[in-house]
Amino acid sequence: MFPEQKLGYTYEEYKVTADWLLANTEHRPLIAIICGSGLGGLAEILKDQKVFSYSDIPNFPQSTVHGHAGRLVFGTLKGKSCVCMQGRFHLYEGYPIWKVTFPIRIFRLLGVETTIVTNAAGGLNEDYKVGDIMLIKDHLNMPGFAGNNPLVGPNDERFGLRFPCMSDAYDSDLRKLAKTVARDLGYSEFLKEGVYCVLGGPSFETIAECSMLKRLGADAVGMSTVHEVIVARHCGMRVFGLSLITNKAVMDYNSESKANHEEVLQTGRERASQLEKMISRLIEGIEPNNNNVC
């Protein structure tokens, strides 16, 4: 039924990695954070850190992109145990999609209930400015339309259902909490809420592609996140996502601006401290739910 090529890790392979981590740290995280390009500083909010290089963790892929350090950081925030990926994996690095999402099932096996995904993204919505923070309320999965979905292949019921629902992928209570946190911090002016569209990358979009995505209902575009969210929801974790608008997608043939990774990283550096504050406060407000995930 399925071709002979490897379509994913076995449950036992995920267990090897999770058990190795559980044996090598006393942290038992309930919250995972995935840092987007240039946003790795978010890990610094964690206290009592235990840090692993991806290269030291069995089965873990390696980060190859500038701005993704390749470290897994365990620690606590206001007494809550967390784990943070300083560096994620992307399709354009050449990884099959099941490697891109490998850490998510590891988080679940560690006992994580809530995953916070962050990314750098190009703003398609005309009202968005560079430096805006967009709460992700929904996504468009372009690689998925072409059959590149991380759940393709045999389904392991120990993780989740064959046909998981995605209409509630981004937890509405966590988005409400984030809005309250942003208001209290005085960030409402640069807080937005919208739809994130994932493409394969690594080339940035053409002008025609940007206009098309905007018409399809996307507010921001990037090359990550959605695959992780699908796997997190498949195994029942709550998801909160935010995009830092690091550049405005070019939509005018007369424009001189050109998307580039340096600008993406620079915007991340400029908004780092506000993002750290917002995520710290958000984590403070997240209630554990006894691993009774949704």
Ligand SMILES: O=P(O)(O)O[C@H]1O[C@H](CO)[C@@H](O)[C@H]1O
């Ligand atoms: O999505 P993250 O990992 O934040 O990175 C974004 O920034 C890079 C392009 O500058 C791409 O990898 C894009 O996906």
